[in-house]
Amino acid sequence: MIRRYSFAKLLPGLLPVAGTLILAGCQNDSVPGLQSGADYFPLEVGRYRIYAVADTLWANYQRTPSSYQFRETITDQINDATGQPGYRIVRARRVLPTDAWRDDSVMFVAATDHALLLTRNNRRTVELVFPVRKDRVWNMNAFNSLDTVAAENRYYQNVGETFQSQFGGKTYSYNQTLTTALTEDNRNGQNNAVYRSTYDQVYAQGVGPVYRARRRYIYCADQDVGTSICGRSNTRIYRGQARVEVLIEQGKL
Template identity: 45%
Template structure:
């Protein structure tokens, strides 16, 4: 008890300046505690950045098959974020991306199509040819699954047909003697166990690089030759294979 009274008396004898310093120190400590915030979990939205004027140029190899005979064409696509449209009904931003095409690097660009990209809650969607697909879901993480056709009528809302693989992994690809590599990527793939068999083949694969966007796309759809004996998947009766490799980007 005597020690308590002695401490109280000692504090009361302090000059006003000491009290002010004590109060400021205490207040600063409290403020510091109040300003501490938990770090926001990484959603991975920078795997598809959307900045007005930004563009990406792809080298495209397109092969069409008819009775197992391939016809190969090669050209370039440029995708450029052209306009930020009015927010949709949910208040989410919507962007118009102009896709242009040219055969040679010296040719002028000609508009090929328009893509509408929107971030809706935890999903990033693309609308091409009046069909909206879910290209990414957030947060981006290994093994996550979703329905790419959740916003169109191709599948029921409960179908799982898209997967994340290779989260935050490096990626490299060579095209035209040039090697392109990225430190952090994520790849989306379709369900090959469901979409590849003796009668038909469907492969949909896209690799996104952090801070850049899509850097590699593959689309393969084939129908095999089938007869009374069975189907021969090595014989492409009809179909198409297209690969797109990012060769330049900027603003």
């Protein structure tokens, strides 16, 4: 079954945070083979991806939308602070397609035999685990302090499926994709009548990330919890952020 996501109908948001990266080491310097699933995030110097971004911030029930573009470019292959090899990714931002790109932040990606690790804003996360297998779970925050070491908060929701996204009247289709999402237990633990948090990423084989959506909503102020005005409703978000990114261009410099 083809899963379709209309960019225009999705809630935008989650303002980006620019940061300077402190590189962290990975545990294994070998590069996994394509059969493991590493080709869902190709690492090659000069490769770039451009995303259309829909962004919304809520404050005191007021909604402020914005839109812009991100470009992520693999600029060079380098060693991190521990001497382990990886790739530097520079993210740039512009509001209009006619604007000049302005560097926004830097990331570092390393692929081991078992996982793909991303360091951004001084925090390292486990983005993918190898080999790829539907319903496989892992701890995205195994290398940072956000969760306990034993937590299982991320899983492969779909593997090997066709995916379509839309932007500006154009449809972008991919034959082989996988989707990572919060585990059901993690969703249940974080989502209730007052709070909602979701984070989904779609990767296309031979391309990389093609769709990303992160939403964090608080539906009412602390003093209103338990009253009739406090309840889950996308039209009544007290405070929150949401951001949706759709890949619209890729290539090699």
